[in-house]
Amino acid sequence: MDDAALFAQQLLAGAHHDVLTLADARRAGASKHDITSLVARGHLVRLVDGTMTSRARWESCTTPEQQHALRATALTLVLSEQVALSHTSAAAVHGLPLLRRPGARVHVCRLGPGRGRSRQGYSLHRAYPGTERWLQPESDPLVVTPAVAALGVAALQGFVAGVVTLDAALHAEVATPEECHALLAAMERRPGIRLMSRVVAAANGGSESPLESQARLVVEALGFRVTLQVVLRTEHGEFVARVDMLIEELGVVIEVDGRIKYQNPDGTASVDTFLSEKRRESGIRDLGYGLVRLDHPDLSRPERIRARILAAARGADPSRRRRRV
Incomplete structure (x- = not known):
């Protein structure tokens, strides 16, 4: 192992979720030139908003969904606001199928009051009513439940995509019809409720792919x-x-x-x-x-x-x- 590879390994030692933030790298003594050199030599791979991971960790992500999940996780480490992964990003983290690739944009939702907004590389959505109820227990990073993620997929990718993801969640028994109906009741005044209601009515955990x-x-x-x-x-x-x-x-x-x-x-x-x-x-x-x-x-x-x-x-x-x- 050459000196550069050893330095990259030292920087990543103890990194949360195998993600190195720019701030952590600088605290460990790495200069901007060091980081640029490690990326250029292939020892580090840039993710999103000043975050990086090792080449081996990136190559272990064999699907676009796994790559997106790693990018999404990295983003939560550098945002100043407390958020939870949502929509297609949450589905990717849960390992649920997506009808279309999630793309580079990460989706997160607020945990408290505030409007949604879009920034380069990510979209921040409004909080779900009674947010804590819809968070996956003991998740790190914070992520909405599979049922909420599936309905978020429908909001972004449409009816069929939402059913595909919710079917998979029901089949894997990580979501229940009761949870879905409770979510609809909580969201009854939110935009998109008709679409979400159609998805819940059409979903069936008996479909296996x-x-x-x-x-x-x-x-x-x-x-x-x-x-x-x-x-x-x-x-x-x-x-x-x-x-x-x-x-x-x-x-x-x-x-x-x-x-x-x-x-x-x-x-x-x-x-x-x-x-x-x-x-x-x-x-x-x-x-x-x-x-x-x-x-x-x-x-x-x-x-x-x-x-x-x-x-x-x-x-x-x-x-x-x-x-x-």
Whole structure:
């Protein structure tokens, strides 16, 4: 390890959340020239507003959401006001999926009175009514709960994005419907309450991926009522499949296929997985169900999805259909 790398390591020793602030670096004896040199040589990586981290820590963030979470955490260390991470930034810290990348802008909310404002690199939002109730217990940095974060995602990215994030929070059991309804009651006079109410009404923790959430919304918007994660068995009780969605009145199973289902860990095609899935599909059809597979490109063509569902319903065989368990 050369002297520069050792110096960077010494500066970061004991750094909160692996984040070095400019003030801390100067207190440790680093000059502006030292910091510029360490960044130029790749030992430190700039985050936001005079904060830095080690190259290794930055490279450990393998997704845009993880990178954003680190930047968001860094910002809380240098803001003069006491705030909590919120909206997409809170979702990233909680590890919840986002329909769109969070971008560079960090979102925080006040803990007390005051207006919202935007500054370079971050947005400061008004406090939530009864703020302490909506903070994640014992969080460091302070962050709103996953339910509040999901509704904040809806405010920034729209209805579908909000449902995707809230579905994931409900599925992971880090949010509850009761908490969501309590939040709506507290926010009844705030702008955006109609959108948030729609998100809460549409959310369902039975969806197990962002793609499943999006597909469910499209199918439901077409007027079909779906049941999620249904187990199908033979008349003798033998397990056949657990399916993503079932339109019971039509006898149509909907499976949402991400490419990852058919890939090995190295990204190559998995023949065994593909053949296993074909056997599973045959078992579903043998029970008298029609089957529709949806992937991401299909979701932009809802009328084609409707036609495929109705065609699958015509091909279903109610006389062979077994009751689900």
